[in-house]
Structure formats: structure tokens, C-alpha cells
Amino acid sequence: MVVLSKPAMEHFSIVNNCKSSSFFNGVPLIDLSKPDSKNLIVKACEEFGFFKVINHGVPTEFITKLESEAIKFFSFPLSEKQKAGPPDPFGYGNKKIGPNGDFGWVEYILVSTNSEFNYQKFASILGVNPETIRTAVNDYVSAVKKMACEILEMLAEGLNIHPRNVFSKLLMDEKSDSVFRLNHYPPCPEIQQLSDNNLIGFGEHTDPQIISVLRSNNTCGLQILLKNGHWISVPPDPNSFFINVGDSLQVMTNGRFKSVRHRVLANSVKSRLSMIFFGGPPLSEKIAPLASLMEGGESLYKEFTWFEYKKSAYKTRLADNRLVLFEKVAAK
Numbered sequence: 001m002v003v004l005s006k007p008a009m010e011h012f013s014i015v016n017n018c019k020s021s022s023f024f025n026g027v028p029l030i031d032l033s034k035p036d037s038k039n040l041i042v043k044a045c046e047e048f049g050f051f052k053v054i055n056h057g058v059p060t061e062f063i064t065k066l067e068s069e070a071i072k073f074f075s076f077p078l079s080e081k082q083k084a085g086p087p088d089p090f091g092y093g094n095k096k097i098g099p100n101g102d103f104g105w106v107e108y109i110l111v112s113t114n115s116e117f118n119y120q121k122f123a124s125i126l127g128v129n130p131e132t133i134r135t136a137v138n139d140y141v142s143a144v145k146k147m148a149c150e151i152l153e154m155l156a157e158g159l160n161i162h163p164r165n166v167f168s169k170l171l172m173d174e175k176s177d178s179v180f181r182l183n184h185y186p187p188c189p190e191i192q193q194l195s196d197n198n199l200i201g202f203g204e205h206t207d208p209q210i211i212s213v214l215r216s217n218n219t220c221g222l223q224i225l226l227k228n229g230h231w232i233s234v235p236p237d238p239n240s241f242f243i244n245v246g247d248s249l250q251v252m253t254n255g256r257f258k259s260v261r262h263r264v265l266a267n268s269v270k271s272r273l274s275m276i277f278f279g280g281p282p283l284s285e286k287i288a289p290l291a292s293l294m295e296g297g298e299s300l301y302k303e304f305t306w307f308e309y310k311k312s313a314y315k316t317r318l319a320d321n322r323l324v325l326f327e328k329v330a331a332k
């Protein structure tokens with residue numbers, strides 16, 4: 001019998017595994033080629049803060065190229081990969097998530113999407129020219145950012161907000177503070193001994209930015225929290241993208257959209273590889289509800305810049321509700 005050694009496992013919470021029988025089939029599906037998508041996107045953001053996108057226009061070769069470079073990188077011995085870490089916040093990370101004591105059954109690469117990012121350490125480990133990696137990341141990120149902007153413009157139209165680039169211009173700004181992440185969840189065979197239990201790969205949280213665009217291989221693990229308090233397993237689909245409403249979009253819509261709480265469970269047999277683009281505004285941008293969404297009412301939030309929110313977020317634990325610190329206390 002395989003027994004999980006306590007020191008190895010003590011950082012990881014154990015929760016129920018994802019079974020295909022327990023997959024949720026109610027994730028809103030948005031076909032970006034359909035004219036009625038804008039209203040469906042608004043509905044999905046209101047009901048779930050989460051939806052799946054097809055006919056997205058992201059070229060398959062950009063996905064497969066980056067995926068294959070990521071697989072190669074994660075196949076190196078830990079001692080090699082660690083030469084590209086620890087994340088400060090960018091770089092290679094293993095199990096430790098963020099600066100405040102969070103752990104998961106995951107290894108990852110976090111990069112800034114600005115053009116000056118230095119890929120040298122990753123390139124030397126892979127034995128390639130840094131430009132090869134830069135191109136693979138930039139091609140993928142540019143295509144995904146374009147799609148994210150289209151979605152944000154449809155969202156503005158669906159909400160009847162003018163101009164339609166009110167959200168997308170924040171990502172298009174050359175100072176946009178966006179981040180890209182590659183997560184690898186290695187299989188953990190030992191957890192099979194724990195009947196239907198599993199390990200937390202990436203603990204529950206909301207994403208602080210405006211919008212996150214997630215693509216994974218065909219391995220399950222992603223779960224979202226529904227309004228009724230139930231965690232549901234999202235069926236994986238490597239040909240589609242999953243969109244998360246982030247905290248900043250929650251504020252800009254004065255709480256009409258809620259950022260989605262989500263987490264990832266590790267798998268006992270298959271490894272999961274995910275790529276996530278987190279679209280954020282420039283650091284100096286004021287994050288506040290759009291006037292047309294306050295409907296004569298008051299903002300639910302204090303005024304703050306993205307810099308202030310990010311600084312505060314990096315002092316929190318992964319599962320914390322980061323927005324409460326910025327909520328206005330309701331008048332009695």
C-alpha cells in the first residue's frame with residue numbers, strides 16, 4: 001500500500017476528485033461568430049462570471065507551438081527549471097504560489113507580457129534562442145488578447161455602453177499591466193489510494209485583473225463556484241477558451257458582474273497543462289464603476305488605481321476576498 005508521507009503532503013488540502021459523471025453541462029457557450037453573442041456574454045457574466053468560447057479565431061499553430069515548448073520545459077529536471085526561478089513575481093515556480101504561504105500541486109511559469117521581458121533563462125534551459133520563446137509567447141498572447149478585446153467590446157455593446165472600447169482600450173494600452181501564466185499539474189499517483197479524493201492543484205481564488213482567458217489540454221481539474229455555493233467541474237476542451245470575469249471588471253460594472261471563484265484539482269493519472277492570459281489595465285488607471293452602470297446610484301467601491309489594488313492583492317492569501325478592503329461601508 002502506498003502511504004502519503006505527511007511532510008510531502010502537509011501543504012495540500014484534499015478534496016473530492018473530478019469525475020466525468022460529475023461534469024457540469026451548464027457552462028455558457030458563446031459562439032463568437034454569431035450575431036447574438038453580445039447579449040449571451042452579458043448574461044453569462046451576470047450569472048456565472050465565466051463562459052466558454054468557440055470560433056475564437058486564435059490560430060491552432062500558435063497554441064500548439066507554445067504548448068510544445070511548455071511541455072519541453074516542464075520535462076526538464078527540477079534542478080534545471082529552478083534556474084529560471086524563484087518567481088519574483090515572474091519566473092519559474094514550484095508548489096509555492098504567491099508570497100504569502102500558499103501551496104498547490106503545480107509548477108508554473110509567470111511572465112510579464114511587456115516587450116522587455118527577458119526570456120534568456122528559459123531559453124538557455126531549453127537550449128534555444130530567446131527570440132524563439134519570445135515569438136512563441138508573443139504570437140499566442142497577441143492572438144488571445146485580440147480575442148479578449150473583441151469579447152470586451154461585445155460586452156460593452158451588450159451593456160449599451162459607449163464607446164464600445166471602454167474596457168478593451170485598457171488592454172490595448174501599451175502600458176497595460178497584463179500577465180501570462182503556464183501551469184503544469186503533474187499527475188500524483190499516490191492520491192488514487194485515497195478513493196475519490198484529490199489534491200488541490202491551485203487553491204480557490206478570484207483573478208484580480210479585468211478578464212482572464214484560459215486554455216488547457218484535455219485534462220479535467222478546473223472547478224468554479226456557483227452562486228448557490230456548489231463547486232462544479234468544468235469539462236476540459238482544448239479547442240475552446242474559458243473566460244473569467246476578474247475583480248476589476250466586477251468593480252467597473254459596480255458589482256453587476258461578479259468575479260468568478262475558481263480552483264484546480266490535481267489528477268492522479270494525467271498531467272494538466274494550462275495557459276492563462278490575465279488582461280489588466282495600466283498601473284495608473286483608476287478602477288471605478290462606469291457612470292452609465294451606476295444608474296443614479298452610488299459606487300459600491302472606494303476609488304483606487306490598479307497599482308493600489310495590485311499592491312494590496314500581493315499582501316493577501318490566495319483564497320482571500322481581495323475586494324472587501326475596497327468596498328464602501330453601507331450607510332445606516
Ligand SMILES: C=C1C[C@]23C[C@@]1(O)CC[C@H]2[C@@]12CC[C@H](O)[C@@](C)(C(=O)O1)[C@H]2[C@@H]3C(=O)O
Binds near residue numbers: 100102181278
Ligand atoms: C497568493 C497570491 C498569488 C497571486 C498573488 C497573490 O498574493 C494573490 C493573487 C494571486 C493571483 C491569482 C491570479 C493569477 O494567477 C495571479 C498571477 C494574479 O495576478 O493574482 C496570481 C498571483 C501570483 O501567483 O503571483
Ligand SMILES: O=C(O)CCC(=O)C(=O)O
Binds near residue numbers: 181
Ligand atoms: O491552471 C488553471 O487551469 C487555472 C489556474 C488559475 O486559475 C490561475 O492561474 O489563476
Ligand SMILES: [Fe+2]
Binds near residue numbers: 205207212262
Ligand atoms: Fe485564476
